[in-house]
């Protein structure tokens with residue numbers, strides 16, 4: 001079976017609709033046909049200032065949500081990145097074959113560092129895509145399901161894998177991005193040209209998986225729609241309505257043209273009410289399952305330890321080969 005790997009950051013107390021549609025929902029489908037590795041990337045989360053208690057809580061909440069969304073621990077290897085030390089070891093080695101200019105081209109660093117000022121942003125935030133390359137290459141992943149924002153990082157991963165293979169001998173599988181066009185960028189409800197994001201969206205712009213039905217409904221009803229009253233799919237002219245159509249289509253499986261036809265003459269109000277209902281009915285069972293999983297912390301930690309043991313076995317195999325190729329002495 002082809003291998004798939006992806007990760008999600010424990011940077012908030014809930015995943016949002018963009019994470020769910022752009023990533024996690026695909027992960028669940030892919031576990032049926034792939035040898036699947038999914039991780040909570042806590043090492044990535046500390047690239048920006050992070051409170052330890054928040055990180056600990058959010059890592060468990062993230063893991064619980066992954067299981068609650070449908071990842072099955074007997075079908076997928078679900079683990080926490082920092083439990084497998086090989087991630088940082090390989091990241092260092094890849095750092096040493098990455099050009100400064102190459103790393104400086106990563107646009108996500110430019111976006112995220114703007115918040116802190118480029119000189120006070122951490123070096124870890126700068127090298128974040130290299131750690132991400134290590135995450136993927138350690139597991140010899142064939143496919144990486146992500147949203148469109150990660151395309152550039154995937155290209156860097158492929159470049160680094162190719163460079164290492166070329167210089168030191170064939171070692172890494174070249175991964176392909178797995179991006180579903182329809183949901184590659186779910187946008188902010190208040191700023192429908194920007195991506196919905198844990199760290200940069202305002203609370204009114206973001207639909208959290210663990211949010212209660214009341215606030216979820218309110219946010220959809222207050223989502224920025226565009227002038228006019230027709231429900232039409234037009235990314236340029238009606239980005240807000242188009243985003244809601246994309247969401248409704250993805251959550252119901254109804255093609256967008258069929259939805260557009262359904263709402264002819266209905267106006268934005270009826271349309272938004274339906275979108276709100278489908279969001280609520282998708283998230284409610286996930287929230288309930290997450291709460292149950294979080295109520296038994298010991299069992300959750302046990303599942304994560306078992307996942308880490310499976311992940312470590314694969315990572316260690318890759319690293320034995322990598323160490324030898326680089327020229328490190330055997331014996332430890």
Ligand code: AQP
Nearest residue numbers: 009011018019022023146147184185186196197198199
């Ligand atoms: N708006 C989005 N639409 C589609 N996919 C999205 N993803 C994130 N936002 C959207 C995908 O979710 C996965 C996990 O994301 P992440 O937690 O690793 O970080 P991110 O991409 O940086 O997402 P956020 O919400 O913006 O988090 P913060 O604010 O913490 O950086 C990825 O596959 C991503 O593509």
